[in-house]
Amino acid sequence: MSALLEIRDLMVAFDGFKAINGVNLSVGEGELRFLIGPNGAGKTTLIDVITGLTKPTSGTVTFAGTSLAGRKEHKVVRLGIGRTFQTSVVFEELSVVENLDLAANFRRPLVALLRQRRGVTETVGRALETIGLQDLADSPAGILSHGQRQWLEIGMLIVQGPRLLLLDEPVAGMSKDERERTGELLTEIAKDHTVIVIEHDMEFLRRYASTVTVLHEGTVLVEGDVAAVQADPRVQEVYLGR
Numbered sequence: 591m592s593a594l595l596e597i598r599d600l601m602v603a604f605d606g607f608k609a610i611n612g613v614n615l616s617v618g619e620g621e622l623r624f625l626i627g628p629n630g631a632g633k634t635t636l637i638d639v640i641t642g643l644t645k646p647t648s649g650t651v652t653f654a655g656t657s658l659a660g661r662k663e664h665k666v667v668r669l670g671i672g673r674t675f676q677t678s679v680v681f682e683e684l685s686v687v688e689n690l691d692l693a694a695n696f697r698r699p700l701v702a703l704l705r706q707r708r709g710v711t712e713t714v715g716r717a718l719e720t721i722g723l724q725d726l727a728d729s730p731a732g733i734l735s736h737g738q739r740q741w742l743e744i745g746m747l748i749v750q751g752p753r754l755l756l757l758d759e760p761v762a763g764m765s766k767d768e769r770e771r772t773g774e775l776l777t778e779i780a781k782d783h784t785v786i787v788i789e790h791d792m793e794f795l796r797r798y799a800s801t802v803t804v805l806h807e808g809t810v811l812v813e814g815d816v817a818a819v820q821a822d823p824r825v826q827e828v829y830l831g832r
């Protein structure tokens with residue numbers, strides 16, 4: 591079976607500096623893949639290339655058999671790839687459900703307006719349940735805790751129906767309970783999506799990761815089962831600083 595996302599011999603140079611220097615990465619449909627690596631390893635650049643924000647210098651990126659080379663961001667979104675950013679995209683004055691509704695319709699806002707739909711659509715209702723914010727559906731997003739806001743952002747991606755979700759440090763700044771809830775949420779989402787998560791929290795990885803890819807200086811240093819990756823002396827040296 592071919593992978594949903596296939597990256598071959600990827601190179602990204604900024605003024606001659608190789609931020610990505612020959613990365614090969616294969617992520618299968620339905621995988622929950624974790625991407626780790628020290629600061630400057632190239633994680634964000636890799637995600638930027640997948641989402642069309644950064645153009646690769648050389649190499650190929652294939653998603654569901656389609657080349658992503660040179661595709662603009664909105665085209666990539668249309669192909670079924672969604673990502674979260676470290677900066678929030680939530681509208682604080684709108685309710686939780688309105689934020690989800692807006693995200694669900696953001697590619698066809700006029701149609702949504704013309705339809706003058708009432709109540710919660712099935713897609714939004716399901717996402718609300720998945721992210722566990724039913725009780726806060728009508729509350730303004732501005733009152734959400736940091737964790738709840740992150741879940742809402744994940745919900746805002748899900749309602750757009752992506753096949754691949756790219757999440758950048760989803761548990762950063764979360765409480766222990768919130769981290770646990772996020773781990774469960776990711777596991778749930780991975781049942782019908784492919785998910786790539788950039789994450790640094792080792793305890794979180796131990797609990798929720800299966801396959802981990804370690805980037806270092808623009809290349810894949812190690813890849814495999816979380817326990818094996820953590821025990822690898824190269825990983826301990828570059829990533830854990832031991």
Ligand code: ADP
Nearest residue numbers: 604607609627628629630631632633634635636
């Ligand atoms: P990570 O997300 O793993 O911390 P990045 O992908 O952000 O790493 O960065 C990888 C390397 O590429 C870093 O050394 C960074 O300074 C450099 N870099 C990233 N984006 C640019 C850019 N637009 N111009 C120049 N250098 C960049």
